[in-house]
Amino acid sequence: MLYEINEKTIRLEREGRKIIKFNLGDPDLQTPMEVIEAAFEGMKKGKTKYASAAGEAKLREALAEIHGVDADNIVITPGSKWAVFAVMYLLLEKGDNMIIPSPHWTTYELTTKSLGADAKLIKTRLESNWEVNVEDLETLVDNKTKLIILNNPNNPTSKVMNEKVVDEIVDVANEEGIRILSDEVYADLSFVKTKSLLEYEGEHIVVNSFSKTFAMSGWRIGYVIADKALTDKIIKLNQITFTNVPVFIQEAALKALKLRDQIIKTMRENYRKRADLACKILSDTKLKFTKPEAPFYVFPKFDGLNSEVFTFNLLDKGVAVVPGTSFGDYPEYFRISLTAPYDEVELGLKMIAEAFK
Amino acid sequence: MLYEINEKTIRLEREGRKIIKFNLGDPDLQTPMEVIEAAFEGMKKGKTKYASAAGEAKLREALAEIHGVDADNIVITPGSKWAVFAVMYLLLEKGDNMIIPSPHWTTYELTTKSLGADAKLIKTRLESNWEVNVEDLETLVDNKTKLIILNNPNNPTSKVMNEKVVDEIVDVANEEGIRILSDEVYADLSFVKTKSLLEYEGEHIVVNSFSKTFAMSGWRIGYVIADKALTDKIIKLNQITFTNVPVFIQEAALKALKLRDQIIKTMRENYRKRADLACKILSDTKLKFTKPEAPFYVFPKFDGLNSEVFTFNLLDKGVAVVPGTSFGDYPEYFRISLTAPYDEVELGLKMIAEAFK
Structure with missing residues (x-):
């Protein structure tokens, strides 16, 4: 629709x-003019060649510093959408399932279907302030559940999850050995404090983007933050799919971070x-x-x-x-x-x- | 290696x-300076937003005219590599196989493996002028063969396929109901005449790129030419993976075509x-x-x-x-x-x- x-x-x-x-x-x-100028400078300097499928070292290092992780934990992707696809492609086998609190961004569901996996939706309600009922979530978990996706703040509700609820979901995930894929593309601009999944124990995954924060949607640049074993696999997938985000776009993104x-x-x-x-x-x-x-x-x-x-x-x-x-x-x-x-x-x-x- | x-x-x-x-x-x-300037102009005009997952109409129309097809048959992709991946993702199920004349670009083989499909290699020889032996190819075909990939001109040999051999391979493919994925990224710059797979009957697929022809490798822009049923599926896959190639990059590509x-x-x-x-x-x-x-x-x-x-x-x-x-x-x-x-x-x-x- x-x-x-x-x-x-x-x-x-x-x-x-x-x-x-x-x-x-x-x-x-x-997009801020300084960011556009940085891309133009990059092009003129010949930053128009094949490059690392992980992303440019400087950009990964700058993002690592912001998020308190190592550069090895960061992979630059063409938008957070690719980051979501790559994680799901690598972690979901046909017949597996992923739990998605709803209302939800349709891409999550379309991607599970494309991969032959099932999307298990948990309905949340306006009347309950859009909170995820963790008991509902627990009953949905089975031995084919490989991922729980959280979109915090949420599209379409613009609701930030209650921290206690996130704590409980992480507990369930860690107990059951399920990974959480946390889509935090609206977090940087949130009006209230949000808690990143990076603050929790467990092999969870965060995706983020330059699209919303820096008005760079059409530049197609985002990133994934994960353990090195997974980022290595994403880099290999990048190598056989799109190679790298154009380096001049990465230079523009680096400029955006400087003006962050x-x-x-x-x-x-x-x-x-x-x-x-x-x-x-x-x-x-x-x-x-x-x-x-x-x-x-x-x-x-x-x-x-x-x-x-x-x-x-x-x-x-x-x-x-x-x-x-x-x-x-x-x-x-x-x-x-x-x-x-x-x-x-x-x-x-x-x-x-x-x-x- | x-x-x-x-x-x-x-x-x-x-x-x-x-x-x-x-x-x-x-x-x-x-990359020619006029092409870089076109990208910069695009950025300044705000061509930095989400756009069609099929690619910009003007660019698709320009490519359609060059290749003698309809704009509906063209999808713009982040490099021909994505075009190859998308076609294989959509046409190969786990357990299917794809025939690849060798020596070959490793990405073809890595992608089949990533998709749980098999790569069946046909060895070609310097001593036979790198010709594909069509009888060898026929013996490799089975009911799980979904694709034959041709890379013409070839990487790494820089050999253009003998037209008669291509004719025979197309005959085999059409008889067996197998599609050919023809990677023609070196064709525009070929020193000798090459015959595109587009000149043949059958639901075959051509991928091409701006990378080699216009020294635009790091811009990540290519395209696929196929029947509308398949391009519609690729557009849907683009929607859940990377959305679109940045419009300012497509404007640069359009400029390149004008100076083609x-x-x-x-x-x-x-x-x-x-x-x-x-x-x-x-x-x-x-x-x-x-x-x-x-x-x-x-x-x-x-x-x-x-x-x-x-x-x-x-x-x-x-x-x-x-x-x-x-x-x-x-x-x-x-x-x-x-x-x-x-x-x-x-x-x-x-x-x-x-x-x-």
């Missing part, structure tokens, strides 16, 4: 319609203002939702809504959102992505609010 | 040694001169080899040679080549990659010739 909405949006825009795009998890902000504190501060404030505005406008409606604790999503519910029908009607009025069915069994929900300029956010939210007065 | 040689080369260079690098299939020539005739002419002449020089210098030795018909390799043989020992000794003298064992059962061969400036090519070849006077 996500792709259908996107295609219809593109079609309407081609027809000359102005669409407020709340449908993509793609920052509207521009400043960029994060600016981006976070920007998204926080949009989230505050969303809360303000939507509070005045019959929609139920939890306050976003991270960029960029709000995932409101309206009892009895057919969100697919609603979504297509809203798109005809000029606002693109994504129905909840794109993130699991959530037909009464829809996802608003606050990745548009402030005035468009305001206008779009008011149009949505109008429908639920 | 290829990777070990590369690592030792890098180590020696770090120690301050000057190494003539005949070990990589990576053009020493720089001029760039190809310059590049081809450059490599032809190096190949001629190699033939001249090596003819005066006890090495046996076939004349390169395409960039950039020479694959000479010396009867009784232990090429792994030879390679490490030669590297200590300052010239990096790759032993024949990296391309199959060719212990008496080594691969020289003529991807170094002309004067280095001359010096390095003379050092090699010295050993086989």
Whole structure:
């Protein structure tokens, strides 16, 4: 459905319609100019050749320092999506399964299917503040469970997991010998403190990305943090698939890291203002939702809504959102992505609010 | 062995040694400045967002026109390596097999293994002008054979396949319902006429790349040409793995296509001169080899040679080549990659010739 909405949006825009795009998890902000300049410098210096499938040493070292690990634990990937795919490709055999708290990013589920593995979903609820019920999780574990995926902060709810719940899930995983794949791409910009899976014992895996933090989605650069045995396997997989992320893109990413504190501060404030505005406008409606604790999503519910029908009607009025069915069994929900300029956010939210007065 | 040689080369260079690098299939020539400028323009225009997993329409259309197919038949990939992986991932089940004429690029074999499939090698011989014996191929086919890979022109021999042999292989494939995956990344720069698999009937697949033709190896951009049913599957796989090749890189590639005739002419002449020089210098030795018909390799043989020992000794003298064992059962061969400036090519070849006077 996500792709259908996107295609219809593109079609309407081609027809000359102005669409407020709340449908993509793609920052509207521009990549900082210093980062672009660093890529250009890299190209001119001939950083346009084959390179290490692990990533450039300098970039791995800089990331290792940020995350308190060794450079050997880091592999640079074309987006965190590749990192997720690589981990699943290497750890899931046909017939294995992976546990995914839902609502969830569809890619996790599509990838398990592509690999002939099963996705076991745990439904979480708005009414329970989107907490994972750890007993539910335990009952899903069997001897074919190889991975638990956590997306913290979560897409589409923008909820940060309760630390105690994470502690309990890690305990279950460590007892059962299951690895956790923790997708933390929204963590750097979170409005509240988040605890990384790196802070726990166990052979768990963290993926992260430059896409959201630095408005670099289309540069396709992310990374995985794991034990050396696994990073070695990922490097070998990189060697037979895409070879390396272009070195000039890695140089741009290194520049982004040098400006990290400043960029994060600016981006976070920007998204926080949009989230505050969303809360303000939507509070005045019959929609139920939890306050976003991270960029960029709000995932409101309206009892009895057919969100697919609603979504297509809203798109005809000029606002693109994504129905909840794109993130699991959530037909009464829809996802608003606050990745548009402030005035468009305001206008779009008011149009949505109008429908639920 | 290829990777070990590369690592030792890098180590020696770090120690301050000057190494003539005949070990990589990576053009020493720089990416044309117009292409770099096009990427920079793209970045500045905000072409740094998520985009179509199929590739940009303009680039697909330009490639479709060059190859005489529809844009729907083209998918843009991060290098032809990804195109090869994607095709094999989608068409090979565990226990299936793929036939590979040898000597061959190791990635083909590593990828079959990674997918739990078998690589069935057909040995070709210098003494038979590296021709594939089609009867040998027929005897290897069984009901688990899903693909035949052809690399034409070939790495490491730089031999262009005899058209009649290709005709016969296509006949066998079409009779048996097997697809051919034709890796044609050296075809654009070939010194002699090559016949693309696109000129044949049957649901065959061609992969190509900007890496060699435009000295864009480290940009990671290539493409696959196939029937729409298969390209649709590759697009879906792209969606769950890397999303898209950065749009600014696709704009650079489009610029390269606009300058295509001029760039190809310059590049081809450059490599032809190096190949001629190699033939001249090596003819005066006890090495046996076939004349390169395409960039950039020479694959000479010396009867009784232990090429792994030879390679490490030669590297200590300052010239990096790759032993024949990296391309199959060719212990008496080594691969020289003529991807170094002309004067280095001359010096390095003379050092090699010295050993086989």
